[in-house]
Amino acid sequence: MIKIDNSTSRVFARLGQSGAAFGVGLIEEAEKKDNIVVLSADMAKPAGLSKFASLHPEKFYNIGIAEQNLIGVAAGVANEGFRVIASAQACFLSMRCYEQVRQYSGYMGLPVIYLGVSAGFGLTFFGNTHYALEDISLYRSIPGMTVISPSDPGQAIKAMEASLEINSPVYIRCTGIPGLPPIYKEDFEFKIGKGITVQDGSDVIVISSGSITRNVLDAVETLETSHKLSFKIIDMHTISPIDKDLLNSCMASKLWITVEEHFVSGGLGSVIAEFLSDRFETIKPNLLRLGIKDKFSVPGDYNYLIETNELDAQGIVKQITECIRKVF
Amino acid sequence: MDALDIHKKAEFSRRRIVELGYGCGKHGAHFGSSLSLVDLITNVYSHFFKLGPSEVESENRNRFILSKGHGALGYFAVLEAFGFLSASETAGFEVNGSNIFAHAHKDLKRGIEYSGGSLGLGVSFAVGIAIANKIRNIDSKVIVLVGDGECDEGIVWEALMSAANYDLQNLILIVDRNGMQSDGEKETIMDQKDLCAKIASFGFCVQEVDGHDHKQLQSSFLKESLMPLAIIANTIKGKGISFMEANPAWHHGALTDNQYDLAIQELALKK
Numbered sequence: 001m002i003k004i005d006n007s008t009s010r011v012f013a014r015l016g017q018s019g020a021a022f023g024v025g026l027i028e029e030a031e032k033k034d035n036i037v038v039l040s041a042d043m044a045k046p047a048g049l050s051k052f053a054s055l056h057p058e059k060f061y062n063i064g065i066a067e068q069n070l071i072g073v074a075a076g077v078a079n080e081g082f083r084v085i086a087s088a089q090a091c092f093l094s095m096r097c098y099e100q101v102r103q104y105s106g107y108m109g110l111p112v113i114y115l116g117v118s119a120g121f122g123l124t125f126f127g128n129t130h131y132a133l134e135d136i137s138l139y140r141s142i143p144g145m146t147v148i149s150p151s152d153p154g155q156a157i158k159a160m161e162a163s164l165e166i167n168s169p170v171y172i173r174c175t176g177i178p179g180l181p182p183i184y185k186e187d188f189e190f191k192i193g194k195g196i197t198v199q200d201g202s203d204v205i206v207i208s209s210g211s212i213t214r215n216v217l218d219a220v221e222t223l224e225t226s227h228k229l230s231f232k233i234i235d236m237h238t239i240s241p242i243d244k245d246l247l248n249s250c251m252a253s254k255l256w257i258t259v260e261e262h263f264v265s266g267g268l269g270s271v272i273a274e275f276l277s278d279r280f281e282t283i284k285p286n287l288l289r290l291g292i293k294d295k296f297s298v299p300g301d302y303n304y305l306i307e308t309n310e311l312d313a314q315g316i317v318k319q320i321t322e323c324i325r326k327v328f
Numbered sequence: 329m330d331a332l333d334i335h336k337k338a339e340f341s342r343r344r345i346v347e348l349g350y351g352c353g354k355h356g357a358h359f360g361s362s363l364s365l366v367d368l369i370t371n372v373y374s375h376f377f378k379l380g381p382s383e384v385e386s387e388n389r390n391r392f393i394l395s396k397g398h399g400a401l402g403y404f405a406v407l408e409a410f411g412f413l414s415a416s417e418t419a420g421f422e423v424n425g426s427n428i429f430a431h432a433h434k435d436l437k438r439g440i441e442y443s444g445g446s447l448g449l450g451v452s453f454a455v456g457i458a459i460a461n462k463i464r465n466i467d468s469k470v471i472v473l474v475g476d477g478e479c480d481e482g483i484v485w486e487a488l489m490s491a492a493n494y495d496l497q498n499l500i501l502i503v504d505r506n507g508m509q510s511d512g513e514k515e516t517i518m519d520q521k522d523l524c525a526k527i528a529s530f531g532f533c534v535q536e537v538d539g540h541d542h543k544q545l546q547s548s549f550l551k552e553s554l555m556p557l558a559i560i561a562n563t564i565k566g567k568g569i570s571f572m573e574a575n576p577a578w579h580h581g582a583l584t585d586n587q588y589d590l591a592i593q594e595l596a597l598k599k
Contacts (some may be wrong), residue, residue: 076456
């Protein structure tokens, strides 16, 4: 298992989420397990797979720019007992081959690990064709699929390790760009389906997933100086299955807020709304869902896209402040 | 298995297609497709599954993938002919709660390797198994059967390209070319022009055969090549039942009592 400390967290941060998962986590796992096969859709280099491909050429298949076939071949190899990781840009790995994922890993239950590279706004100036802002929504609709959105590169490594330990399909959504500051500078326990309480509090519960969690931490720091409220921050890295125990322990709070780099419809916010909707109680928390407001964006660099969608710390502070005025 | 035995298995399977399809009543069944591919699957089982049901869980077994999922009725009939399914199991065809329905559902204990239904998806899956067998040094064949209509799907060509790229000599593609699809004649809907040349250009060793000629099919399996094999089998949709032959209305249809009697009589005469 990878150990996170101040030094390694900075190294992993420079690699970005997929770079760390593939360039560090996968290399270590492949030394221990001889049944790992990795497939890519002409995205090996940007995803950080070059090292694995050169160390294990017999276990690496570049299927070319053909995501549908990527998934079919991955399923066939997984059918024979190999642990298979299929990787492509998250936009295409979710949309272009959605039916294949549903067929092979949903209906047939094959435990492929789908690693989506450059999810969210990661592909910046490539524009809306390359943004993956509905991938959580799609993947979580597949019965039996685990959906993980790591909050920093160190956690992406842990997500990869944990996914190789379970015998069911997993989608790992890698967000952010290389160089974002890490969230975890010391080691922590990562368990699929168990959210991490990054900061404890009781008045407002902020639930986040993905690299945007960094902005949530900064936003809450600001909010705490201007409001006499205590904020709990949950890094909800696993979106499906959702951590119901942790959510149940937060029911006394008046306000829950979800933050994600995903369309507001269908992602983490929707999962939490569904959770609350299924609780038949007269008094329950209000819910504010922050994310991309179901529209396409004018392209720009990563910070530009985050800011124009009000998901930078300042934008999050603004939106939460407006809500706090209504609720408290 | 000699030629007479293969012929008997195929005729048994044809009769079961009619009986089981008739049993569906008004729901109807995919008679046309099942009857066009029944000789193909019968020959695959006689050649590649000589040990019968005893090898269903062997790692070294040959694999048959029915990508053309709606030919499942024909597939089930052949599985019964070769002892993989019992008569009582196939009798569950399209009965509420049964796992034997219009598209085959993966069930290794009964030799069913793949859950079909969504067209085009079986070829990629077969390529994956063929790759896995190469990694494990398992010397067996992966046979995947598609329809010519199914070849309209783009993923089929992605998969063929990758099969040739990875030199999958352990893969055999069979195309059930009955020249028809749901809406009618293939040529009038989406003309594939020279299908053999297309597949050959993707890097396959292509053989064109009469898909109802057992001898031609058996010898096509023996072809040796450094490339993956493709067998383009020219077939007749609804083959064996006069009023179904080359009749697009029988892609999916329901037999009346009189039609059932007529079909059974025709099959009895051929014996």
